[in-house]
Amino acid sequence: MIEAVLGIDIGTSAVKAVLVDAGARMLSTGRAPYPTRQPVEGWSEQDPEDWRRAAILAVGAALAEAEAAGGPAIVRAVSFSGHMSAPVLVDAAGRALAPCLTITDQRAASMVPAIGADLAAALVARTGNKPVGHLVLPRLLWWQHHHPDIWAATRAVLSPKDWLRVWMTGTRETDTTDAGNSMLFDPARWDFAPDLAEAAGIDPAKLPPIRRPDAVAGPLLADPAAELGLPAGLPVIVGAADMAAAILGTGVDLSGDVAVTIGTSANVIAGVPGIDAALVEPFNTLPSVEPGVLYAIASHFGGGGALAWLAGLVTGAATPDPGWIGPIAAEAAALPLGSEGLIFLPYLAGAGSPDFDPEARGGFLGLSMKHGRAHLLRAIVEGVSADLCLSIERLGRLAPQRRIVFSGGGSRVPFWAGLLADLSGLPVVPAATADASALGAALLAGLGIGWYGGDLAAARRLAAPRATPIAPGEGAAGRVLRARFAAARRARRPDRLG
Incomplete structure (x- = not known):
């Protein structure tokens, strides 16, 4: 025992x-x-x-x-x-x-x-x-x-x-x-x-x-x-x-790491020294578990929930088996960056950071007969990642960024970490577990009874990622994809088109 x-x-x-x-x-x-x-x-x-x-x-x-x-x-x-x-x-x-x-x-x-x-x-x-x-x-x-x-x-x-x-x-x-x-x-x-x-x-x-x-x-x-x-x-x-x-x-070390967590929604997190007017529009400023330490969080409502939506379409099940994604992800990983012209706007539940627009809507642009289920999956991953990069870039203007620590259910998609590195231009290291919030809760339980010497920093060091960071690849294709996504975002408000 x-x-x-x-x-x-x-x-x-x-x-x-x-x-x-x-x-x-x-x-x-x-x-x-x-x-x-x-x-x-x-x-x-x-x-x-x-x-x-x-x-x-x-x-x-x-x-x-x-x-x-x-x-x-x-x-x-x-x-x-x-x-x-x-x-x-x-x-x-x-x-x-x-x-x-x-x-x-x-x-x-x-x-x-x-x-x-x-x-x-x-x-x-x-x-x-x-x-x-x-x-x-x-x-x-x-x-x-x-x-x-x-x-x-x-x-x-x-x-x-x-x-x-x-x-x-x-x-x-x-x-x-x-x-x-x-x-x-x-x-x-x-x-x-x-x-x-x-x-x-x-x-x-x-x-x-x-x-x-x-x-x-x-x-x-x-x-x-x-x-x-x-x-x-x-x-x-x-x-x-x-x-x-x-x-x-x-x-995560809030002095230089950027945390990206993809669950049903997706979040970008970085440490901040205090309340800053430049953070107010696109981000929220919140207290961390460490007394007196704040972090900025960008809340993107389009995250893994878009994959769950696709799973329902592909499998026809109300609660699809998590294994549904494996074979399709393998096909999607082999596709070139840009999903052969397919772009996804991840606003199925409205837009979070940086716009906070509840009337925004999602969609696929550039869809043609050549596109299959793997293209849809890859376009979703690319669209969510490009949307997150809007916040990563803004935070980078306010604080140094050393690397991205990647967690959440989305981190189980094999090619997502590398794609995020290519689009953000930052090294990406997968967290030790995708279930980072549950692990954090367990560490708090241990701290509450005196484990880890009762030291928050010691508990954090034990949870630090050990994997080798994934370096960003050649940036030209990533810049093209982000530019195409930025142009396509104008379609997020169908009521304002025309």
């Missing part, structure tokens, strides 16, 4: 669970998917109860895999990461009162004008973030305006990982990294700003207490322990937002 800590990541499409030893070595994994519903165009929501059911399955799978590999693991602590910009409104008992709006949900964009110019300016100055529909504050205003009964019954606003932890411990709190995404967090105070909440019409009492990501929230309760197959009384650690956890789980 081996001692381990458990990380649970509530992703945008599945719960991932990982068991990790004291050397940050991943022992086993488990995964359980759940649906995202789109009842109206532009809406995207999940049922929090699906996360709980998926967590039970994913943890069970990770425990079973560890036992099959070398005997049962002795789990010493558990922690979490979870998808961001996804407020869960709960009652006094911690029950969810409504569906959770995921990051690609666009309905709250209508509430941004209601914030007003004066408050918007104060939010920018204090938080470093411009009001946009995918952040938490406009979503709270949407619930308040459209469902005042639900808002009146709300006792706390939690993140997905906080909601799951309430079930496990009965304690209701959040951490600095999820609080930072609310637009009501003041980095100068490293805490919520009650005056900003009151100015926005949000009762500060609905904002939960803030704890450190590596703080102990409480012991695991008996009933959830039995369902999860874990010992009651196990220390449960607060956890972090998925991107903050991924920074830890990839071993």
Whole structure:
């Protein structure tokens, strides 16, 4: 038997669970998917109860895999990461009162004008973030305006990982990294700003207490322990937002590394010294797991979700087997850069950074009879990568860039890392695991019980990538593709063509 800590990541499409030893070595994994519903165009929501059911399955799978590999693991602590910009409104008992709006949900964009110019300016100055529909504050205003009964019954606003932890411990709190995404967090105070909440019409009492990501929230309760197959009384650690956890789980050095994570959506992350006016339009500025350290994040809503869309078309399955992509990816890797004239605009859920345009739409341009399924897949990978390079380039004007650390489900596509190197002009090193957020959550669990010497930097070094960086190739073809993509982006607003 081996001692381990458990990380649970509530992703945008599945719960991932990982068991990790004291050397940050991943022992086993488990995964359980759940649906995202789109009842109206532009809406995207999940049922929090699906996360709980998926967590039970994913943890069970990770425990079973560890036992099959070398005997049962002795789990010493558990922690979490979870998808961001996804407020869960709960009652006094911690029950969810409504569906959770995921990051690609666009309905709250209508509430941004209601914030007003004066408050918007104060939010920018204090938080470093411009009001946009995918952040938490406009979503709270949407619930308040459209469902005042639900808002009146709300006792706390939690993140997905906080909601799951309430079930496990009965304690209701959040951490600095999820609080930072609310637009009501003041980095100068490293805490919520009650005056900003009151100015926005949000009762500060609905904002939960803030704890450190590596703080102990409480012991695991008996009933959830039995369902999860874990010992009651196990220390449960607060956890972090998925991107903050991924920074830890990839071993990213925010002084020079750029993190690119591709899940359902895609993100570009780099360290910043503080709030900067140049970051406000295309990026969000958020707190990391390290006290006082901020990062800039570009949120691109077109990521691996476009591949999931293609998988549904190719396989006809509502939940395709992950193995569907292997043979097609091999064909796509053999195609030349540029997909033989096919360009994909990755705006199936609107545009995130740098435009934040909910009315943008995706599409294939240049489609002809010669193009097959491999061309479609490669064009999606190229389109997502070219879109990400818009943010990588902008961040490069503000801070030094040494390399890209690449993680997330997209990093499992064999040719994606090399393509990203060619288009960005930066070396790309794959992270030690694609499940970086789950690994980061497990490291927080270890830190919470004193593993890794209780030293965040030591835990990060253990997670640092060991692979040889992929150097960018000859840049002419990449520059041509990026120029063609930039020209094609004009078609992202079909309502403005003509």
